[in-house]
Amino acid sequence: MPRRTAERRLVPGDVVRAAAVGSLAVGIVTFGSVAGALFFLVLGGVLVPRFLRLPAALDLCFGSSLLLAAWASQLGWYEAVPWLDLLVHAVCTGLVAVVGVIIMTRGQMLEVGAHPRRAKAGLVAITSAIGALSAIVWELGEWVGHTYLDEGIDVGYSDTIADLAFGLSGAMLAGLALAAQDQAWGRGHDI
Template sequence: MRGTTVEHLLLPGDVVRAAVAVSVVVGGATFGGPAAALFLLVLGGALVPRLLGLRTVLDVCFGSCLLLAAWAALLRWYEAVSWLDLLVHAVCTGLVAAVGVLALVRSRVVAPWASGWRRAGLIVTTTAVGALGAVLWELGEWAGYTYVDDEIRVGYADTIGDLAFGLLGALAAGVVIAVWRPAQDSDDAR
């Protein structure tokens, strides 16, 4: 494969993105236009790790979690398994927070850890990005319920629970990133 770079190879995350693309068609044909729109949103999100060149494990976990969350909603798994909604909010929000912080670092909106970030600052920033993601997710659920499909489950208790578990997931992601990041921070190396 002379002259081929990693960017041109099919990566495991691309398999997940292909599954999302198939879901746009299958979900749309089975459940209608709102389902197709949901999977198009998931596809847009699943493209972010590829565009940022993030590590394969994060790429696959991120896209798979978004895909699972969408199918679980359409197939009413959240109604069948009472704790699944909170688990998905925690895991997906944590992954959104991780990808979001890495996107901010790569685009130089925030300073990378190699520039002197302390672990606590990284945890707080990741948690804040996740909190924003959780709020936007809940606004999306409300908008979906209000304007698209009144079967989307919303309500005070659901929203507060989703936000709480999303925040916990974002905090956990911040801790993981702070612990696993490269030991390039000269303040931490002392």
């Protein structure tokens, strides 16, 4: 019985999920179907940490960053503050990479090695690779959105290369942060 109670307990990330539901409704009514599609994707994303029962801090950061990224797009913040787009790419990609590593670790696709130093180097590499892949998928999504949904979505060679560079940098930093966590990596504990 206590386990069921713990499963139903609200966590800070649930506030973000509620905001994502509200954002979906507001986005559709205020900005139209393209914004609705964006907020629908965000809603799906913010559900992932709850489903995976990720630590509360990661849940909150992950969901908040996705929601911020979507609202920044809709409210024109990227045009008003040009560096914000690059920061969002770094933070979101890093967090997506961390969640990807956790999924792979829990699914036993990655294993904590007997050699912590090599395991840490591998963790940085795989986190960077997951981040690079997610950055590429993100940029493909931007291109598809620009080409088929809304020409106002900013794409172009310089924008894409900068977004990829910052996304990869964020993933590499996230990998270094994961590797630095002795309690989570190299001692046999689940991430």
